[in-house]
Structure formats: structure tokens, C-alpha cells
Amino acid sequence: MEMFSKAAGPIGVFDSGYGGLTVFDKILERMPAYDYIYLGDNARAPYGGRSFEVVYRFTREAVMRLFREGCQLVILACNTASAKALRTIQQCDLPRWDASRRVLGVIRPTVELMDRLSHTKHIGVVGTAGTISSGSYPLEIAKMFPHIHVEAEACPMWVPLVENNEYASPGADYFVQKYLDQLFAKDARIDTLILGCTHYPLLLDKIRKYVPAGVTLLPQGEYVAQSLEDYLKRHPEMACKLTTGGTRRFLTTESAEKFSEAASIFLHHPVEAESIRLEE
Secondary structure, three states: OOOOOOOOEEEEEEEEEOOHHHHHHHHHHHHHOOOEEEEHHHHHHHOOOOOOHHHHHHHHHHHHHHHHOOOOEEEEHHHHHHHHHHHHHHHHHHHHHHOOOOEEHHHHHHHHOHHHHHOOHHHHHHHHHHHHHOOHHHHHHHHHHHEEEEEEEEOOOHHHHHHOOOOOOOHHHHHHHHHHHHHHHHHHOOOOOEEEEEOOOHHHHHHHHOOOOOOEEEEOHHHHHHHHHHHHHHHHHOOEEEEEOEEEEEOOOOOHHHHHHHHHHHOOOOOOEEEEOOOO
């Protein structure tokens, strides 16, 4: 059994690629004093079309690496990892590794808002094929708010548009409109749309263009950051295990130069990344 250091350490933030930086940006805005390590598994992104087993294995490797780096708390800033790997890591791995550590996802903080935000109680979810096929959003919403109706639509082309820096191009309009038209054809009463992928805030301007008037869009960063802040207030035993030097490290399984360039655009300031390999 792996032994991890019990010393206080940074907050770990994990995503399969760059999308989690939209969440990380909001966490930094709200809680700048903590130390952070961001890990992007860019070499193996995107996770959206991969099987449960593969997403679990990749996510587990990333969490273990962040634990080895001294993180006591890891946020899966990735909907696919949250949908396909979080529960197994929480229930099977953490008790064996170190029951005092925590791994949190992005789905629950988003779902908790639904009843308050939706008037018609008809919710739409857009996400990767992996997130949508997992059924995580409808299942979580049904558990918490059984009276809410949910329709979901997989948008397999949206992440590649963002990852290839084509999200502002005229070509992106076709795919944004296509998937949104398909979703609203299923249920015209949807009044709240969950952007169930952390890449999607970069497509926000185009999404706004093609949703019906009056629909509330829900990018996740702000709500996940708020939920994390609330969590640390409710769990002072975890807060005291986090260091507060205001440092940020960026790890990527891809080219450090490429990641630094893209992350600088997401975070609006220069980023210096380190290239790593992930393994069990």
C-alpha cells in the first residue's frame, strides 16, 4: 500500500486537458491565498469518448501523482472524470490510500443549484459523449430533485474546437447550433442549461447565440469555486492541512511549452508548465 506524506500541502486540480483551467481560474479568483498544483493530462485528452475503465485508470494515476506531490485535497475539474471515476476513487481507493484525504468533483456542486435556478423545472445538459452516456447529471438531479425533468445532448465536436483554438471561428457555429437545436427539439420548456464540460465556457458567446431567449446558462467555474470555499469552511480539519503561500505549479503530460502557451490564454497571465509522465 502506497504511503503518502501527512504534511500540509497544496490543493490539486486535475483535468484531462485545458478545460479545467476555466474552473481553476474561478477558484484562484475566490481563494488566492492557497498553494495549488494544476495537472493536465493533455497527452491523453480528450477523455470524453473513452471507456469507464480507461477514464478511471487515467484519473487514478493523476490523483496518485497529485497525492505524491503533497496534495491532501484534489478537485476533479473534469466532468468526464467526475462522472466515470470519482465514486470508485472515493469508495475504493481513498480508504486504502489515506482515508483523511479528499477527492471532489464538479457535478454535485452544479446539481445543487438546479431547483433554485429553474422556474419551469426543465433542465438541459450538454457534455462530452462520456459524461452524457454515464447518466451522471440526470441521476444526481433525480436523487436531489425528483420533480425536475432533464434532457441531455452529447456534443462530441465542442472539445476539439476548443482544444484546436477554433472556438471563435465561423466553422464552430455549425456544430454549436446543431447540438443545441437537437437538445431543444427534445424539450422546448428547458429554461436552464448546464454546460457539463469545463471547455464549454470558451464557446459561451456562440452558445448564447443559439439558445432560446431567457435560457439561463450555467458555466461551472464560479459554482465549483463557491462550493469549494463552503466545503473548507465546513471542514476546518481539511483547511488546516492546506498550505497558503499563494504558489501555483502547472504539470502537463504533453509539451510544457504548448501547455504554457494555451494556459496563459485561459488564465490571462503567463504560465510556466513542467512536463511529466503519469504512471501507477
